[in-house]
Amino acid sequence: MTWLEALAGIEDLEDAPFDAKLVSRLEQQAVGKLPRPIRFSTPTFKEYTSTELSGCNKNSFPAFSITAGACGLNCDHCQKKILEPMIPATKPAILDQKVRQLIETQGLNGFLLSGGSNKKNEISYGRYLPVVEQLKIDYPDLKIAIHSALLDEKRAKDMESAGVDTVMMDVIGAQQTINEVYKLDRPVADFESTLAAL
Numbered sequence: 001m002t003w004l005e006a007l008a009g010i011e012d013l014e015d016a017p018f019d020a021k022l023v024s025r026l027e028q029q030a031v032g033k034l035p036r037p038i039r040f041s042t043p044t045f046k047e048y049t050s051t052e053l054s055g056c057n058k059n060s061f062p063a064f065s066i067t068a069g070a071c072g073l074n075c076d077h078c079q080k081k082i083l084e085p086m087i088p089a090t091k092p093a094i095l096d097q098k099v100r101q102l103i104e105t106q107g108l109n110g111f112l113l114s115g116g117s118n119k120k121n122e123i124s125y126g127r128y129l130p131v132v133e134q135l136k137i138d139y140p141d142l143k144i145a146i147h148s149a150l151l152d153e154k155r156a157k158d159m160e161s162a163g164v165d166t167v168m169m170d171v172i173g174a175q176q177t178i179n180e181v182y183k184l185d186r187p188v189a190d191f192e193s194t195l196a197a198l
Contacts, residue, residue: 003027063112064089071116075182092131110143123149129162136163156197
């Protein structure tokens, strides 16, 4: 069975258009390469399941908030609601203890480190990065994602040095959205420079 035929057999993708030449080229490039398992994880504020995939253990990839439910922006984008289901980790030691406990008891695969931002849409992770680094040393397969907010090149390099695997950010390219939805007084250029740093 070709990859295109396999894709056509997935009911949830029946209306999705696929470039047949691209799929065929990717399939040819995969010939002779060892198959690798794919693991999908979702933060705890959203669970997914489909006819082909069952939902994962809620604690396999939880989200931690370093500010608990607090956020200086309180923008119209989420109104702090995304923070509510996150596990509070208001001190680095709390993050370390909870992550280790979930690894031992719940089969934790990784986690999202997030938090509410200040009024400049920045989140201060500095004191948490030594914990992240030690967790990566102790558990090399642990996947760590961070919701960065806006940052500079130094903070991006600090995250990389600590072993962060993935950085997520809200990319906004319209000044009106920044001002009216995020209630933020920063230019589009600050989002561009964050992307460049990452």
